[in-house]
Amino acid sequence: MRKRFDRTLLASLAGAWVALAVSGCANVGQPNAQNGAATSANAASGVPAANATGAASGDPAAAAPLSIDASDNAPLKKAPPLVYRVRRGDTLARVAQHHHISVKQLQAWNGLKASARLKPGQVLHVASPETVRAAKAAAQSAAQRASQATAQTSAQASTQSAAPAPDATAVREVTQETRRHASSVTLAWPAAGSVVEAFQPGETRGIEIGGNAGDPVRAAADGKVMYAGTGLNSYGSLIIVQHNKDFLTAYSHNRKLMVKMGDIVRKGQQIAEMGDENNSRVSVGFEVRRDGKPVDPLPYLPQGRG
Structure with a gap:
């Protein structure tokens, strides 16, 4: 688990801007140079905001939220003709x-x-021959990236369509639970491996559970997927699940996502495949947030593991 403290996650969740205070997992001693604007959760979204008390107390783990680089949305300048x-x-x-x-x-x-x-x-x-060659290389690279993105999207869509949709009763029950406050949450282990890095207050955001590439990553409890994607710095492929108004879990560094934003997931359901995206080893970064503040996941998990 890494010590980097990212700044701000701005993600559109069901029409509301939601800020989730979860940090990046980076190697210890690597400072974050990303800049972002902090925002609080929209009360109507049902997702808890970052804990303001923790931020005021100087606890960097409580204050630093996820960030999205919005540079891809910047207007493109027209290239000169060749x-x-x-x-x-x-x-x-x-x-x-x-x-x-x-x-x-x-x-x-x-x-x-x-x-x-x-x-x-x-x-x-x-244009000079050098400029022409550079333009052709850039076009080929862009085409390759587009082809890879299309293949990945198709693979994820195929996997998601193959997963059975929860019935109306399950959707209703889980949705109602996400709108309630809770003093605790009972979690299952999201992966079968051992804990390879423990939680350290103020230095790490959760734990890392080791394993092999492709091992199943499972939802730790019933909930709603509030984020599923690769747009967050240092997290690789990340999934965030809301369980109630007070508790969220996050699963990072996956090699493949099997759910999408808005999905209802059940406890023990496979939601991803373990990988090493933006990480030095194959593992899943598992984080628990209570009222937006990172807490040690172990007290909420069954004992006798790790």
Whole structure:
């Protein structure tokens, strides 16, 4: 379990902005350089906000929430053109001036002589060969990432569709429970391995349970999936489950998610496959939050393990 303290998670949950105070799992001694704006939970969402008392007391584990990098949502600048199709009346000087390059560059990139005349419809390179190569490499990389994302989405959709949907009675019972306050919660072990890193107040956010890649990660109790994705720094593939108004659990570093946001899950149901995403070993990072503050999961789990 790592010592990094992330800043802010802003996730849209059922139309409400929810802030969950859960930190990143990073190697001890690695400070976090991410900046974010803190926010509190919307009361209508039923998800507890970060514990303000813990933050005021100087407990970094209670104050530091998850963060999402929203840079992907920034507007993209239009890339300069790589080629230009000659129009009637164009000259080398006019084309060069329009694309902010010199006539010599335009001639060199297209093998043209100074006396060359341009023909309508002729295609000219208006970027250096290095720029063209970089653009092609970037396009290939983007296409590869898009293909991988499509394959991953398809695999997750296939897995989720194969899972039996809970009946109406189960959905109603779990939904009612998530809206109630509770002084405690009874949890099951989310994985079959041993505890490879224990909870340390102020330094770690939970425990790590070791295992093998692909081992099942199971819901520790009935609840509703409030987050399932890979958008959080240092967590890898993360699932957050709300059990009632006071308790949440988080499961990080998975190699595959088997539930999506909004799903109702039952205690012992497989929700992910264990992995090592954003982690130095194969394990599941398991965290328990009470009123937004990280607490030791062991007192809520059956004894005789780890």
